[in-house]
Amino acid sequence: MLQVECFTFNAFQENTYLIIDDKKECWVVDPGMYDNAEVSMLTNYLENHRLLPKAIINTHTHLDHIFGVNALKNLYNIPFGIHTGDVPVLNGAAGAAMLFGFNFPNIPTVDFYIQEHQPIPNGPEGIETRLAPGHSPGSIIFYHQEGKWVIGGDVLFYGSIGRTDLPGGNHNTLLKSIATELYTLPEDTVVYSGHGVVTTIGHEKQYNPFVRG
Secondary structure (H helix, E strand, O other): OOEEEEEEEOOOOEEEEEEEOOOOEEEEEOOOOOOHHHHHHHHHHHHHOOOEEEEEEOOOOOHHHOOOHHHHHHHHOOOEEEOHHHHHHHHOHHHHHHHHOOOOOOOOOOOEEOOOOOOOOOOOOOEEEEEOOOOOOOOEEEEEOOOOEEEEEOOEEOOEEOOOOOOOOOHHHHHHHHHHHHOOOOOOOEEEEOEOOOEEHHHHHHHOOOOOO
């Protein structure tokens, strides 16, 4: 059984996740650590729990979700994977950093690509990847049927949805992604979002003011 641990980092209050298997191997989802103190917070957890990082797998590549990628690649010599659709977003990260007043000159190099409905290279077993564009063109979600959870990035939040005013965003596409890729999951599926608290598919289908099921 896979378990999930959450850490909240950087000025955007971004949620970084660890997917951990029974062998104490783990995968880092959307590492958002901006400074050395935040990097140490995550690495101390890994060391204290004797976890072995295997790869970095991102739901998308907006600035706040990739701050910590290079630090983890350098520390653990692990690969970084995204969906091909988000390459333009990644390539624009340095410019985005300047606009928001952050120092982020070295954009991470992609080592492998994650495709929807295909096993994640070097990834955890039992994860289904679904493409859910709209917040970004290559946004993906990681669904674990056995564990009844999904890591959804910035697609769906508790009582809200991802913003679509950034380059590559599209409001109608996002609503369609939620309806077809998230709201088709069982209602008791726990949603781990890129920001904020956890929710469930059933709660959002009933109460989300932006898109009802």
